[in-house]
Amino acid sequence: MTTSAETSLSEQEEKRTWTDYFTFNTDHKVIGIQYLVTSFIFYLIGGALAAGIRTELATPESDFVSPELYNQMFTVHGTVMIFLWIVPAGAGLANYLIPLMIGAKDMAFPRLNAVAFWMIPPGGLLLMASFFVGAPQAGWTSYPPLSLMTGKAGEEIWILSILILGTSSILGAINFLATILKMRMPEMGFFDLPLFCWSMLATAAMILISTPVLAAALIMLSFDLIVDTSFFDPTGGGDPIVYQHMFWFYSHPAVYIMILPFFGAISEILPVHARKPIFGYRAIAFSSLAISFLGLIVWAHHMFSSGTPGWLRMFFMATTMIIAVPTGIKVFGWCATIWGGKIRLNSAMLFGMGFVSAFLIGGLSGVMLASVPFDIHVHDSYFIVAHLHYVLFGGSVLGLFAAIYHWFPKMTGKYLNETWGRIHFVLTFIGLNLTFLPMHQLGLEGMNRRIAIYDAEFQTLNIICTIGSYILAVSTFPFLINLVWSVLKGKKAGANPWKALTLEWQTASPPLIENFEEEPVLWSGPYDYGVDVSEENDQSVQELLSDVKADMS
Amino acid sequence: MQGSTVDESQTLNYSQTEAAAQEEEHPDLRMFGVVLFLVAESMIFLGLFSAYLIYASVMPQWPPEGTPKLELLLPGVNSIILISSSFVMHRGQSAIKKNDVSGLQFWFGLTALMGAIFLGGQLYEYANLEFGLTTNLFTSCFYVLTGFHGLHVTVGLLLILFVLQRSTRQGHYTSEKHFGVEASELYWHFVDVVWVILFGLVYLL
Numbered sequence: 001m002t003t004s005a006e007t008s009l010s011e012q013e014e015k016r017t018w019t020d021y022f023t024f025n026t027d028h029k030v031i032g033i034q035y036l037v038t039s040f041i042f043y044l045i046g047g048a049l050a051a052g053i054r055t056e057l058a059t060p061e062s063d064f065v066s067p068e069l070y071n072q073m074f075t076v077h078g079t080v081m082i083f084l085w086i087v088p089a090g091a092g093l094a095n096y097l098i099p100l101m102i103g104a105k106d107m108a109f110p111r112l113n114a115v116a117f118w119m120i121p122p123g124g125l126l127l128m129a130s131f132f133v134g135a136p137q138a139g140w141t142s143y144p145p146l147s148l149m150t151g152k153a154g155e156e157i158w159i160l161s162i163l164i165l166g167t168s169s170i171l172g173a174i175n176f177l178a179t180i181l182k183m184r185m186p187e188m189g190f191f192d193l194p195l196f197c198w199s200m201l202a203t204a205a206m207i208l209i210s211t212p213v214l215a216a217a218l219i220m221l222s223f224d225l226i227v228d229t230s231f232f233d234p235t236g237g238g239d240p241i242v243y244q245h246m247f248w249f250y251s252h253p254a255v256y257i258m259i260l261p262f263f264g265a266i267s268e269i270l271p272v273h274a275r276k277p278i279f280g281y282r283a284i285a286f287s288s289l290a291i292s293f294l295g296l297i298v299w300a301h302h303m304f305s306s307g308t309p310g311w312l313r314m315f316f317m318a319t320t321m322i323i324a325v326p327t328g329i330k331v332f333g334w335c336a337t338i339w340g341g342k343i344r345l346n347s348a349m350l351f352g353m354g355f356v357s358a359f360l361i362g363g364l365s366g367v368m369l370a371s372v373p374f375d376i377h378v379h380d381s382y383f384i385v386a387h388l389h390y391v392l393f394g395g396s397v398l399g400l401f402a403a404i405y406h407w408f409p410k411m412t413g414k415y416l417n418e419t420w421g422r423i424h425f426v427l428t429f430i431g432l433n434l435t436f437l438p439m440h441q442l443g444l445e446g447m448n449r450r451i452a453i454y455d456a457e458f459q460t461l462n463i464i465c466t467i468g469s470y471i472l473a474v475s476t477f478p479f480l481i482n483l484v485w486s487v488l489k490g491k492k493a494g495a496n497p498w499k500a501l502t503l504e505w506q507t508a509s510p511p512l513i514e515n516f517e518e519e520p521v522l523w524s525g526p527y528d529y530g531v532d533v534s535e536e537n538d539q540s541v542q543e544l545l546s547d548v549k550a551d552m553s
Numbered sequence: 554m555q556g557s558t559v560d561e562s563q564t565l566n567y568s569q570t571e572a573a574a575q576e577e578e579h580p581d582l583r584m585f586g587v588v589l590f591l592v593a594e595s596m597i598f599l600g601l602f603s604a605y606l607i608y609a610s611v612m613p614q615w616p617p618e619g620t621p622k623l624e625l626l627l628p629g630v631n632s633i634i635l636i637s638s639s640f641v642m643h644r645g646q647s648a649i650k651k652n653d654v655s656g657l658q659f660w661f662g663l664t665a666l667m668g669a670i671f672l673g674g675q676l677y678e679y680a681n682l683e684f685g686l687t688t689n690l691f692t693s694c695f696y697v698l699t700g701f702h703g704l705h706v707t708v709g710l711l712l713i714l715f716v717l718q719r720s721t722r723q724g725h726y727t728s729e730k731h732f733g734v735e736a737s738e739l740y741w742h743f744v745d746v747v748w749v750i751l752f753g754l755v756y757l758l
Contacts, residue, residue, distance in 0.1 A: 104579075108579075108582045108585075108586065109582070109583075109586055112586070170590075170593050173589075173593075174586055174589040174590055174593070175586075177589055178582050178585055178586055178589065181585075182579070182580070182582050182585060183579055183582075208589060208592055208593050208596075209592070209593075209596055210596070211593070211596075212593045212594070212596035212597040212599075212600060213596055213597070213599070213600035215597055215600075216597045216598075216600030216601045216604070217600065217604075219601075219697070219701070220601075220604065220697065223686075223693065223697060227686060227687065228687055229686060229687050229693035229697075230687070230689075230690060230693065231604070231690070231693060231694075236687075236689075236690070237612075237617060237689060237690045238690055239607070239608065239611060242604050242607050242608065245603075245607070246600055246603075246604060249600070
């Protein structure tokens with residue numbers, strides 16, 4: 001009976017071929033991989049630019065590249081890493097995982113989903129093409145009047161590219177919201193949702209509310225740029241501060257859009273590899289929503305030195321510091337989760353723990369920066385660069401790597417190699433701290449960001465940063481080798497290699513085209529590790545799973 | 554899986570049942586998606602309106618000195634036409650709920666006509682204004698806000714024409730199945746509400 005069922009199954013299910021990944025495919029798993037691979041390619045481009053920036057900064061003079069090219073490099077580096085690497089990588093992970101986690105066959109709007117993905121390559125290529133006409137030089141923030149003075153063509157290309165990528169992000173968010181809210185399997189209530197879905201709920205809500213405001217700002221900036229209106233140009237009676245408000249109304253939430261998906265991923269990874277229930281499920285779930293709400297009302301802390309009136313500074317200082325509370329709840333929850341657990345110290349777990357520790361440093365310097373007097377002192381210095389890289393590299397990127405090591409067996413049916421994984425982690429973690437830790441001191445001593453030439457007294461620390469960045473560059477190779485080698489020859493992983501409880505592990509690896517061979521069964525909470533084992537006479541999770549399967553056939 | 558017999562019958566019907574199954578798989582979420590999309594749309598307008606309000610409150614004089622007064626008669630009439638078109642359009646949806654396709658066509662056709670009159674009036678107003686896009690900050694705001702809204706009216710108009718074209722197909726819209734009618738109507742109401750706020754801000758404030 002089993003064999004005949006299997007053969008008819010293979011007749012039913014057409015196989016995925018590699019060409020599917022280059023087409024307008026509506027399968028959320030294909031789209032998820034498309035997102036992840038595309039964004040990873042842009043990560044390599046952005047990383048190459050970063051290495052160029054650090055090479056230039058190895059010496060105080062501008063000798064490696066011209067100051068103009070340096071401006072172009074850091075502008076495109078920032079834009080690529082934000083809009084083409086972390087945001088789409090988070091969307092890719094969400095695309096792959098949400099339908100599997102909630103027991104659905106696909107996203108709510110599969111075709112819209114494919115449209116959203118296919119806006120990313122043109123948006124990215126457009127941005128890259130700007131190098132042919134003189135890339136934008138005004139930084140990823142593109143503040144006017146600076147952005148109105150440094151090359152119209154490059155700046156306008158930047159605006160168009162961001163509008164395309166922003167639209168893609170909004171369409172993705174509509175899909176995530178509709179899928180999580182309306183497509184859960186009938187017996188799955190809100191508090192049975194894996195925490196990754198909660199964090200994507202919060203992320204999608206933020207994208208939906210804040211991204212359109214950036215679009216409005218960029219439309220006005222385009223008018224200033226092309227037809228000489230003066231919305232943001234003080235010489236024509238406009239007000240550049242209005243741009244800053246509109247820009248940060250998106251771009252501060254964007255920080256949480258970039259970190260929340262990985263908060264969610266870490267909340268999945270830690271309990272699985274520590275074999276313990278997550279500590280404070282509801283607290284972590286609601287803290288995602290709290291971050292989402294508070295994240296929308298803190299934007300002006302980027303503008304403490306832009307002539308913001310005192311009462312406004314007070315308000316934004318207070319709300320910014322309050323955000324440390326839900327974030328702290330999460331960090332405490334994670335630490336309590338792994339505390340006393342039976343930890344499997346594999347690559348996913350190493351990156352997960354690396355995430356918690358590096359993000360903590362970035363989070364703490366964030367609280368320092370929330371305080372107005374301190375912020376005014378270090379504004380636009382390397383302290384900011386250190387802070388944001390600890391959050392976005394130490395946080396988002398390490399979280400993303402943890403997620404890739406964790407879900408790679410599900411996506412491909414093969415394990416990633418552990419040795420290469422550990423080499424990758426060690427190089428990344430050392431490189432990260434060597435590159436970004438000295439920047440704190442550079443900033444406190446007064447080195448300005450975004451300038452190719454600096455005072456000779458800062459050179460020693462800058463050389464350390466540059467060496468660190470080369471280690472980071474090198475750390476990419478073990479990962480690439482690992483990916484290719486594991487896809488081709490990796491050890492086969494079964495349906496549930498980590499013995500995890502969330503629904504994506506109830507189907508084959510890689511999952512079938514419509515995800516589940518039979519209706520998935522919600523037989524425990526997402527994190528009930530150890531809980532059921534004692535109640536059910538020491539049956540292992542795997543045995544329980546097979547019991548469930550035996551009941552079904 | 555129950556057994557091999559069931560599986561074989563499934564294999565036979567797979568291609569036919571697949572399309573049907575996907576439609577019945579989950580409740581129709583398209584209207585929910587449209588609502589989410591309109592949330593994003595309203596945030597764009599909210600962004601533009603907030604910028605306008607900041608200018609109005611920060612600048613020493615608003616509109617800046619020397620801005621010609623805006624004529625209220627034409628845009629006033631235009632507003633009344635656009636607002637009433639929302640009610641006209643709703644009658645179209647009521648008609649299709651009673652399976653009355655010709656009623657749908659009549660009311661939607663009338664709405665399209667009113668929308669076109671609104672757009673024509675707007676262009677006529679643009680042609681006769683004494684100021685241009687770059688005259689000063691107020692006039693830039695005026696053109697960008699009304700122009701961006703006009704773009705939305707145009708899109709709404711195209712949606713209505715699209716529905717009208719589809720309604721000529723036999724049995725395309727029925728009393729149960731008329732997503733296109735509902736979605737275009739919701740969009741049109743949204744564009745209307747935006748106009749009411751915009752009119753208050755730009756013409757009356």
